[in-house]
Amino acid sequence: xxxxxxxxxxxxxxxxxxxxxxxxxxxxxxxxxxxxxxxxxxxxxxxxxxxxxxxxxxxxxxxxxxxxxxxxxxxxxxxxxxxxxxxxxxxxxxxxxxxxxxxxxxxxxxxxxxxxxxxxxxxxxxxxxxxxxxxxxxxxxxxxxxxxxxxxxxxxxxxxxxxxxxxxxxxxxxxxxxxxxxxxxxxxxxxxxxxxxxxxxxxxxxxxxxxxxxxxxxxxxxxxxxxxxxxxxxxxxxxxxxxxxxxxxxxxxxxxxxxxxxxxxxxxxxxxxxxxxxxxxxxxxxxxxxxxxxxxxxxxxxxxxxxxxxxxxxxxxxxxxxxxxxxxxxxxxxxxxxxxxxxxxxxxxxxxxxxxxxxxxxxxxxxxxxxxxxxxxxxxxxxxxxxxxxxxxxxxxxxxxxxxxxxxxxxxxxxxxxxxxxxxxxxxxxxxxxxxxxxxxxxxxxxxxxxxxxxxxxxxxxxxxxxxxxxxxxxxxxxxxxxxxxxxxxxxxx
Numbered sequence: 001x002x003x004x005x006x007x008x009x010x011x012x013x014x015x016x017x018x019x020x021x022x023x024x025x026x027x028x029x030x031x032x033x034x035x036x037x038x039x040x041x042x043x044x045x046x047x048x049x050x051x052x053x054x055x056x057x058x059x060x061x062x063x064x065x066x067x068x069x070x071x072x073x074x075x076x077x078x079x080x081x082x083x084x085x086x087x088x089x090x091x092x093x094x095x096x097x098x099x100x101x102x103x104x105x106x107x108x109x110x111x112x113x114x115x116x117x118x119x120x121x122x123x124x125x126x127x128x129x130x131x132x133x134x135x136x137x138x139x140x141x142x143x144x145x146x147x148x149x150x151x152x153x154x155x156x157x158x159x160x161x162x163x164x165x166x167x168x169x170x171x172x173x174x175x176x177x178x179x180x181x182x183x184x185x186x187x188x189x190x191x192x193x194x195x196x197x198x199x200x201x202x203x204x205x206x207x208x209x210x211x212x213x214x215x216x217x218x219x220x221x222x223x224x225x226x227x228x229x230x231x232x233x234x235x236x237x238x239x240x241x242x243x244x245x246x247x248x249x250x251x252x253x254x255x256x257x258x259x260x261x262x263x264x265x266x267x268x269x270x271x272x273x274x275x276x277x278x279x280x281x282x283x284x285x286x287x288x289x290x291x292x293x294x295x296x297x298x299x300x301x302x303x304x305x306x307x308x309x310x311x312x313x314x315x316x317x318x319x320x321x322x323x324x325x326x327x328x329x330x331x332x333x334x335x336x337x338x339x340x341x342x343x344x345x346x347x348x349x350x351x352x353x354x355x356x357x358x359x360x361x362x363x364x365x366x367x368x369x370x371x372x373x374x375x376x377x378x379x380x381x382x383x384x385x386x387x388x389x390x391x392x393x394x395x396x397x398x399x400x401x402x403x404x405x406x407x408x409x410x411x412x413x414x415x416x417x418x419x420x421x422x423x424x425x426x427x428x429x430x431x432x433x434x435x436x437x438x439x440x441x442x443x444x445x446x447x448x449x450x451x452x453x454x455x456x457x458x459x460x461x462x463x464x465x466x467x468x469x470x471x472x473x474x475x476x477x478x479x480x481x482x483x484x485x486x487x488x489x490x491x492x493x494x
Contacts, residue, residue: 020363033393048102200445272311319404365400428441
């Protein structure tokens with residue numbers, strides 16, 4: 001075990017792991033993710049800087065109620081704008097048209113929307129103008145990637161239950177949708193078989209190849225379905241011959257990051273009754289992490305409700321900047337499912353120096369027992385500490401400021417490059433210091449019904465000088481020595 005968990009920063013023990021968050025929910029308007037059974041799932045958060053002030057703004061899905069845009073004014077103060085959008089399950093920020101301004105792909109029960117960013121947090125419906133088929137399904141998952149040399153992204157939309165199937169909802173998963181750039185617009189293709197995905201992520205897998213990972217809800221496919229892995233270059237699903245055995249979950253969310261230091265991204269999957277950590281192996285396969293790592297979060301860690309947990313959004317992030325990625329998991333009953341826990345507080349799992357995880361949500365002040373759904377672990381006030389926002393079903397959204405007293409150094413890395421893929425989606429950033437190496441991949445997707453488009457955040461412990469290496473999407477490299485940390489650096493190709 002210890003040999004496999006090779007990446008340990010010696011600074012961690014000296015800094016201590018004592019995160020503290022202050023609940024500032026009263027500073028934002030009360031916002032609920034509401035609605036009937038079509039909104040049992042979804043409820044995402046999109047975090048991105050639409051005002052160009054260097055701070056993330058927030059888009060909160062509202063279900064059958066209105067969605068809301070929270071414009072970040074700094075100091076954890078937000079101007080709220082109720083958007084005339086209902087039926088929204090989630091949203092993902094990306095630059096679809098290559099103009100350097102972030103747009104929003106909005107998932108809905110019904111036709112999806114592309115909101116083109118106009119600057120200053122203004123948007124216009126550009127779905128038809130961009131030539132994007134909005135569909136008319138129950139959309140619950142999204143990811144995007146740039147094919148080699150492509151000026152515009154390929155878009156994946158995951159659809160849930162086919163609402164028009166008279167024999168549904170069981171055995172009635174809808175087809176998914178791929179939108180490929182062609183001519184002046186995008187060509188829509190059915191992508192099946194569909195097993196009711198609640199999360200999708202296009203990123204490098206344990207083979208170091210670009211793969212579309214789909215986490216599917218067994219509650220509806222029941223038989224014949226499984227988690228899916230699609231090799232993007234070879235245009236085929238992986239199977240046992242590729243070292244990808246059949247894996248069946250009530251899949252809800254995906255979080256990807258290298259936590260073992262072997263240069264390959266490990267994957268955390270949320271589910272009903274079984275949160276799973278898959279450790280990427282050097283032979284290109286995944287192995288379930290041992291229970292002793294403390295990552296499972298399979299039952300409520302507090303209270304007397306001993307029934308299994310339901311996990312939704314999951315996200316890696318170094319909340320104390322000690323150089324080790326921690327894990328936040330949003331939890332909550334689908335609605336009133338009697339076999340699953342009702343009082344199910346969210347988890348904040350701190351990675352310790354031996355690679356194991358320890359629960360800290362209660363001490364940190366983020367153990368909300370509401371029916372949580374989407375979330376974002378992101379630096380909202382620019383102080384280098386990751387704050388937290390959580391959307392709840394039929395309960396107010398929560399906003400937390402990270403006020404941890406013991407925090408290490410940090411660095412944010414912001415990428416830009418010429419061409420249509422201005423923000424360099426698919427690039428990898430490596431941070432080397434005397435304490436070791438960390439790396440992250442810039443991707444769109446994962447989580448549950450919401451994503452982030454912000455600079456990559458690295459905790460550094462006590463290190464104050466680092467070397468950066470960027471592998472750009474085309475395979476070229478840029479290296480930069482950073483002698484001043486606790487700031488954001490922008491990197492462009494040489």
